[in-house]
Amino acid sequence: MAETTIKDIAKECGVGVSTVSRALNNHPDINPETREKIMKVIRETGFVPNNSARNLKRSDARSIALIVKGISNPFFSDMIRIMENYAQTQRYTTILRHVEPDEDEVNVALQLVKECRLRGIVFLGGNFTHDNKKLKLINAPFIFTTIGSIAGDAHKKIWYSNIAVDDRAESCKLVSYLIGLGHRNIALITEGLGEPSVGKLRYEGYRDALEQHGIPFDEKLVMEVDQDREPYSMKNGYNAAKRLLNGESKFTAIFCEADILAIGACRAVFDKGLKVPHDISVVGYDGIEMGNYYRPRLTTIKQPVEEMAEEGIELLFSVISGKSEHRNIIMPAELLLRESSSEANEARE
């Protein structure tokens, strides 16, 4: 029941193994005829080279990894698809690895790179700062994406790439828009402020906006989600909003750090017998497709997912092939004004 190997093919064709290998890898110095003969047998047999043996031998193992923190966020699925497809066009194998919220994505990468001889890594989600010492140990080029950007870092000497929107600025933009609508008491549903996450950047953007408009910061209006398996979930948005609504602080708008949280928050508002946006405006962040189907359509910051994925994966591959250096790319995001926000009405008690 042993799988057929390159030897079997060689024997079958009456040639040496190296000739088969050459046929397999489009090597130049091989007689087109023998090549065709061999490929025919390969097709008939359905032979597929053993990946382990290949990677073991090859100096360039032709595989990259996508390390995703937060699979259940639909935000990532498109990006994953685009990146996988691109890798395939480069004849690379993609290893897709999920990371639980309590796992350290850098440790996972460290392990994976050794296990699988990766040629490159994309981190999706997770924290935006990491232990540099550990990062240095990753023996392959890597890029971060959708984990936030820090504009000030752009000039620093960089040895890995980052591609993201300017979360702090975009977040500030969104909250400023709410303020412009007359909202003064704006609640925030946030991922949690302990970690250096995008959540924190968006939180800072929120504070920036308040400060710029001379609105005092009220920490009672900041609600962290449950330290759950998955911070960005509808359930967390729901629970956090419920706590806010049952609290004593009054507010006329909620800024949720992700659309998926906003959807949960809307549900909590409805369950309270209130209307969005009439009683409370609810805005999100990310621009997931669902936001356009939800009722009301979600006002949000739309991240350019497709473009980020494309630019990111192209960048990684040009770094791998030595064609380009690492870069720090800040993508533009778009403020989508839709139905879940409106002018502030009287703040509820």
Added chain:
Amino acid sequence: MAETTIKDIAKECGVGVSTVSRALNNHPDINPETREKIMKVIRETGFVPNNSARNLKRSDARSIALIVKGISNPFFSDMIRIMENYAQTQRYTTILRHVEPDEDEVNVALQLVKECRLRGIVFLGGNFTHDNKKLKLINAPFIFTTIGSIAGDAHKKIWYSNIAVDDRAESCKLVSYLIGLGHRNIALITEGLGEPSVGKLRYEGYRDALEQHGIPFDEKLVMEVDQDREPYSMKNGYNAAKRLLNGESKFTAIFCEADILAIGACRAVFDKGLKVPHDISVVGYDGIEMGNYYRPRLTTIKQPVEEMAEEGIELLFSVISGKSEHRNIIMPAELLLRESSSEANEARE
């Protein structure tokens, strides 16, 4: 820049490579002291054995694959997580592979099994019948899940597993419920009837229900989604519903073969200035979390995702370890009566 290998560790510890290997794999015949000494060095070095070399040599490669058709359906993310976690507890590596709608999942499996020496495969999504000849070529135990069940097959001699709900019966149950509410003109938004997919089973359940209640079948009320990249998407639900609404046939309810389609369909109804369920009832299938946050909450058939994932992966592993035979498991589904369905009002023209 070469990675550290088992040899380096051996040299460092002043022992042979086989001793290191024994320490690494919890072999019985090794002195606990030397074992501890070696493990200490391994921890300090951060050494990780090369997976390719391992799989190459090992008879039991300790890896399984999850082959997923339709990543963007949030329905699958929970299942994937549960299965990955379970595999990890068995110290197995999980290879997650997405399949595009136009790819053949069996071909992918065939290739993967050879490339990676898989010990088992889970198919999520995709068609429910396949070329048996090809299936026989898959050199590893495999199970299908969420691709529909055919009750009549239960007695057949089986050499692979299937775990799913009885899509036809559940679908019939749901449509019968609508009929019970007084609906006579019930539209169907379906995946497409060319392929032997769950879509087809649900379509048959729809027809069963009509027939049982003596309602004539009207093919004008059956709307196939666009042959898109991804059949189950909100966009497809939206477009299909729009075509129905702009058509000449009248109806008071729409049965969508997936919740994600139903959400799109609701949006189309709203855009037309109509109300769900007052003017048109919209029901879905799957029981995704979003259905409970949407407004109105979706009436649907809830598949027991967690249980299916758990039972499925456990079954696969017990087949792998020879502890059990392949089985054909039909899971119970639940009819969730929520807000998107109500008694039929006058059919719109």
Added chain:
DNA sequence: TTGTACGCGTTATCAT
């Protein structure tokens, strides 16, 4: 252009 032989890092078999 083609074939032979070696080595990639690991595990398993056999001595010791």
Added chain:
DNA sequence: ATGATAACGCGTACAA
């Protein structure tokens, strides 16, 4: 209990 060594399947330098 431990160490030397032969595989595993493939790519490639080198010889032919």
